[in-house]
Amino acid sequence: MEKxxxxxxxxxxxxxxxxxxxxDIGREEYYYDDFANKTILRxxxxxxxxxxxxxxxELIKKYNGSFKITYSISGTAIEQFQKYTxxxxxxxxxxxxxxxxxxxxxxxxxxxxxxISEGEFKEQVELHSKTIEALFGVKPKVFRNTxxxxxxxxxxxxxxxxxxxxxxxxxxxxxxxxxxxxIYTNAINPRLKLLLKxxxxxxxxxxxxxxxxxxxxxxxxxxxxxxxxxxLSNDEVVNLFMDYETFGEHQDAxxxxxxxxxxxxxxILSSTNFVFDTPSGICKRHQPVAPxxxxxxxxxxxxxxxxxxxxGNELQNEAFSKLYSIEEAVKKCDNKEITNNFRKLQQSxxxxxxxxxxxxxxxxxxxxxxxxxxYEAFINYMNVLSDFMLRVExxxxxxxxxxxxxxxxxxxxxxxxxxxx
Amino acid sequence: MFGWEFPPHISGGLGTACQxxxxxxxxxxxxxxxxxxSASGDEDQSSVNIIDASxxxxxxxxxxxxxxxxxxxxxxxxSNLVPYLDPVLFTExxxxxxEREIEEFKLSLGEKYKFSGKYGxxxxxxxxxxxxxxxxxxxxxxxxxxxxxxxxxxxxxVTAKRISGKPLVVHMHATEFDRSxxxxxxEVYNLEKRGMSEADKVIAVSxxxxxxxxxxxxxxxxxxxxxxxxxxxxxxxxxxxxxxxxEKIVTxxxxxxxxKGPEYFIEAAHKVLKRYPNVRFVMAGSGDLLNRSIxxxxxxxxxxxxxxxxxxxxxxxxxxxxxxDIYIMPSVSEPFGISPLEAMQANVPTIxxxxxxxxxxxxxxxxxxxxxxxxxxDSVYGLLKYPALSKMAxxxxxxxxxxxxxxxxxxxxxxxYSSLL
Numbered sequence: 151m152e153k154x155x156x157x158x159x160x161x162x163x164x165x166x167x168x169x170x171x172x173x174d175i176g177r178e179e180y181y182y183d184d185f186a187n188k189t190i191l192r193x194x195x196x197x198x199x200x201x202x203x204x205x206x207x208e209l210i211k212k213y214n215g216s217f218k219i220t221y222s223i224s225g226t227a228i229e230q231f232q233k234y235t236x237x238x239x240x241x242x243x244x245x246x247x248x249x250x251x252x253x254x255x256x257x258x259x260x261x262x263x264x265x266i267s268e269g270e271f272k273e274q275v276e277l278h279s280k281t282i283e284a285l286f287g288v289k290p291k292v293f294r295n296t297x298x299x300x301x302x303x304x305x306x307x308x309x310x311x312x313x314x315x316x317x318x319x320x321x322x323x324x325x326x327x328x329x330x331x332x333i334y335t336n337a338i339n340p341r342l343k344l345l346l347k348x349x350x351x352x353x354x355x356x357x358x359x360x361x362x363x364x365x366x367x368x369x370x371x372x373x374x375x376x377x378x379x380x381x382l383s384n385d386e387v388v389n390l391f392m393d394y395e396t397f398g399e400h401q402d403a404x405x406x407x408x409x410x411x412x413x414x415x416x417x418i419l420s421s422t423n424f425v426f427d428t429p430s431g432i433c434k435r436h437q438p439v440a441p442x443x444x445x446x447x448x449x450x451x452x453x454x455x456x457x458x459x460x461x462g463n464e465l466q467n468e469a470f471s472k473l474y475s476i477e478e479a480v481k482k483c484d485n486k487e488i489t490n491n492f493r494k495l496q497q498s499x500x501x502x503x504x505x506x507x508x509x510x511x512x513x514x515x516x517x518x519x520x521x522x523x524x525y526e527a528f529i530n531y532m533n534v535l536s537d538f539m540l541r542v543e544x545x546x547x548x549x550x551x552x553x554x555x556x557x558x559x560x561x562x563x564x565x566x567x568x569x570x571x
Numbered sequence: 572m573f574g575w576e577f578p579p580h581i582s583g584g585l586g587t588a589c590q591x592x593x594x595x596x597x598x599x600x601x602x603x604x605x606x607x608x609s610a611s612g613d614e615d616q617s618s619v620n621i622i623d624a625s626x627x628x629x630x631x632x633x634x635x636x637x638x639x640x641x642x643x644x645x646x647x648x649x650s651n652l653v654p655y656l657d658p659v660l661f662t663e664x665x666x667x668x669x670e671r672e673i674e675e676f677k678l679s680l681g682e683k684y685k686f687s688g689k690y691g692x693x694x695x696x697x698x699x700x701x702x703x704x705x706x707x708x709x710x711x712x713x714x715x716x717x718x719x720x721x722x723x724x725x726x727x728x729v730t731a732k733r734i735s736g737k738p739l740v741v742h743m744h745a746t747e748f749d750r751s752x753x754x755x756x757x758e759v760y761n762l763e764k765r766g767m768s769e770a771d772k773v774i775a776v777s778x779x780x781x782x783x784x785x786x787x788x789x790x791x792x793x794x795x796x797x798x799x800x801x802x803x804x805x806x807x808x809x810x811x812x813x814x815x816x817x818e819k820i821v822t823x824x825x826x827x828x829x830x831k832g833p834e835y836f837i838e839a840a841h842k843v844l845k846r847y848p849n850v851r852f853v854m855a856g857s858g859d860l861l862n863r864s865i866x867x868x869x870x871x872x873x874x875x876x877x878x879x880x881x882x883x884x885x886x887x888x889x890x891x892x893x894x895x896d897i898y899i900m901p902s903v904s905e906p907f908g909i910s911p912l913e914a915m916q917a918n919v920p921t922i923x924x925x926x927x928x929x930x931x932x933x934x935x936x937x938x939x940x941x942x943x944x945x946x947x948x949d950s951v952y953g954l955l956k957y958p959a960l961s962k963m964a965x966x967x968x969x970x971x972x973x974x975x976x977x978x979x980x981x982x983x984x985x986x987x988y989s990s991l992l
Contacts, residue, residue: 172853172878173890176815468869525865529879536851536875540816 154387154432155378155424156345158220158294158317159394161199162260163191163227164499166520170530175537181491186520188234195235198398203241205408209415210250217415218250218426221394222294225258225278226497228285239285246286252428255279255290255313261496262460264295264304265447266474274493275311292316292429296498298347298391298450299457302337302443309342315433317391320346321448321455331385333433334442343433344442347391347450351377356392360405371410375417378424386436388424391450452507460501465528470501472535479542491538495531503527572605573705573717573724573731577614577621584909585744588776589720591803593619595981601988606708606727608701622712624704695758702726709734716740716988722747722759725766732769738991740984741770746783749904752829764788772987774798776907777928798983799932801975802912812893818851818876819955822895822919824888824910825902827858832901832924832941837864839899841871842948843955848876850955855880855891892917896961897954901941902927911936915972920964922950932975935967 168183209217223242231238245251257263258278263271275293283289293313295304300318308316320330330346354374358364366373382388393400401407418424427435451459461467473495480492504524521527572593576586593603597618606622614621705727709717717739719728725741732739747755747763767773767788773795775781781797784790821843823836833854840852854864854877861879868877883891892898898914898921905927912929914921915936923930924941937954939946954961 172880173887173894174815175878176817177813178815464866464869468872468874471872472875523862525862528865528869528874529881532874533878536878537815539875 162224191234222254224260259493301447305336306338315343319450333438371413379422573719591977595977738771780906801977819896835901839947915968
């Protein structure tokens with residue numbers, strides 16, 4: 151039987167917050183650092199998105215349908231592409247037109263909503279699905295949660311939303327002796343299939359590719375294809391999940407990462423019995439082997455593969471719970487701009503900046519972090535959030551005042567009616 | 572007069588106090604020659620002559636280095652006291668040591684020594700070199716009284732006294748016990764004690780400090796005089812600022828260190844917020860307890876109502892006062908404490924700890940024990956809830972502050988001088 155290899159890339163860019171001081175609370179309505187966002191988008195587009203998309207298109211045409219890839223693009227990234235680098239969207243559209251590319255659904259704002267609010271989670275997934283369908287003409291059928299966060303209950307919710315499969319991390323502490331290279335199912339609803347990331351092989355490319363002290367450096371596509379064919383002789387599916395920014399941004403073009411990618415399909419197709427496929431195709435081709443029990447949320451981040459990169463210390467927990475404490479109030483406002491800001495403040499990146507796990511994964515954290523210390527990140531975020539809370543409460547107060555007057559009128563009426571009696 | 576800093580380049584209240592005092596002395600016809608380690612040239616010299624110690628070349632007039640060393644030998648704290656040597660050997664060792672030192676001094680002081688004038692790593696070394704330059708200045712200049720501010724300049728003051736034979740006054744703006752609590756730096760303590768023992772008079776900025784000097788340093792009470800600091804508000808104008816937040820604002824402004832008692836402010840804020848939500852707390856400044864404070868605030872879950880501004884400069888401080896409805900100084904130990912006076916001058920009612928020198932002067936500020944967070948919370952609540960109380964505090968507070976003049980303090984200092992002539 152033919153075996154499958156799935157190449158999946160995550161495309162995301164956060165809305166970075168500007169330096170928002172205490173004195174700005176209640177006076178400045180704009181929270182974002184447009185200059186940083188614009189320059190970073192431009193840089194990453196030139197170094198990664200545009201050249202990588204061009205290469206992918208070439209490869210898809212060259213192999214005429216036997217090279218397939220998968221993307222999920224967060225809503226915040228799409229918004230920023232439209233604003234700053236619309237040519238990136240065009241190149242994704244070209245890729246979509248080949249029919250060899252699958253786009254996955256995720257949370258629109260790259261949020262952690264699945265951990266706290268099912269309602270908000272659903273809304274964001276629906277919004278994202280609509281956005282993807284409008285842009286690329288296909289409604290996503292497979293789901294991938296922010297940072298590959300998954301648990302039994304999240305899986306159940308996703309399945310209730312009508313998705314047939316979901317991507318997550320092949321975390322060691324969940325799998326135990328089991329291999330990530332098969333299809334599993336959700337423990338509550340077996341109809342939801344699970345594709346697990348092979349983190350060893352994925353991280354060879356994403357994190358270790360340019361590391362000269364790594365014993366296997368330099369990594370060639372030839373060597374990589376040999377590992378796949380030899381080590382995985384009994385397995386069925388290999389899932390290579392990584393940030394798209396691996397190509398050209400995290401791993402500079404000078405490391406040869408694009409050359410690696412250019413020759414990978416050739417080596418895999420010629421020297422192994424693997425074929426490239428997308429999650430939907432893989433789910434049709436292979437049968438699930440067992441349900442997977444995940445009582446507590448897992449993710450693809452850090453050594454722990456849990457949610458502690460975003461919700462691991464007091465600062466993060468405080469900011470997170472304060473943010474979702476106003477969810478109800480935001481919904482009541484029913485104001486487009488307020489909802490937009492609420493979504494943007496939910497981006498997982500804001501919480502990532504407050505992470506204090508400096509020792510094991512500090513290098514990765516530092517690379518992504520615009521703040522010098524997690525404390526600065528927290529102060530800035532809380533200042534913005536305090537201002538936002540004020541704005542959310544304002545219209546509510548007006549409404550409350552209006553209600554009071556109504557009540558007064560009513561009581562006045564009852565009194566007069568009593569008198570008449 | 573030996574100081575360490577002078578406005579505009581200051582890191583604490585010492586420079587401001589020196590300026591106020593010298594201006595006051597000039598007004599009562601006392602000429603002041605102010606020596607500081609590193610002048611920038613933009614100091615206000617209208618009422619004081621500033622000598623930059625970095626400009627003094629020592630080798631020229633210090634021809635007889637041996638004589639100089641004899642006079643200042645005390646500086647080398649006990650370094651010549653080698654135990655278990657008989658008198659003959661001891662003399663030999665001392666002679667050798669002195670010859671070596673003469674060479675060294677010529678080497679290091681043949682050229683001008685550049686002082687950084689900052690509170691940094693080589694502080695002790697700078698303090699010693701400053702003392703040597705002071706000896707040089709004592710030989711060159713003419714004066715009647717030597718006045719040294721804080722331990723950094725005591726060696727300089729004592730050297731000048733040894734060389735010139737003029738009376739020495741040392742001024743205690745803070746003791747090592749105020750700065751470090753129980754874990755005092757014994758080197759600093761010894762310098763302070765030596766300075767005060769050698770001095771003819773000791774000026775303390777408050778009775779609180781005077782008591783510490785008498786009890787903890789064993790200085791003869793008849794030598795110690797209290798002269799309270801004052802404030803000068805000539806150049807500070809009322810800052811008008813548009814407030815962005817509807818809530819009342821309670822402020823802590825100062826270094827976030829053990830001495831200032833930031834944790835009592837946080838705990839009191841927590842108590843107040845439980846009862847009276849319509850208020851925000853601001854902690855302005857930075858220091859070694861900043862990160863711990865942020866963590867504590869996050870843990871208490873009040874960070875949406877508790878803000879950090881970081882270090883504030885010049886005008887920002889005035890803005891912060893203009894923003895505030897209540898100012899709290901919960902210092903664990905504050906020899907004087909000028910900031911409550913600034914707050915009162917800006918029409919902000921203040922709560923100060925009884926463990927501050929300024930509490931001896933003020934009648935129209937609320938005084939609490941620094942550790943009594945219930946009392947602090949009570950006072951905040953009272954000032955917020957009963958406008959009459961804060962109105963009263965503001966009105967009389969302003970009069971009280973305006974009556975504290977440097978001229979009056981300078982007159983007292985002059986009396987101290989006269990008693991020595």
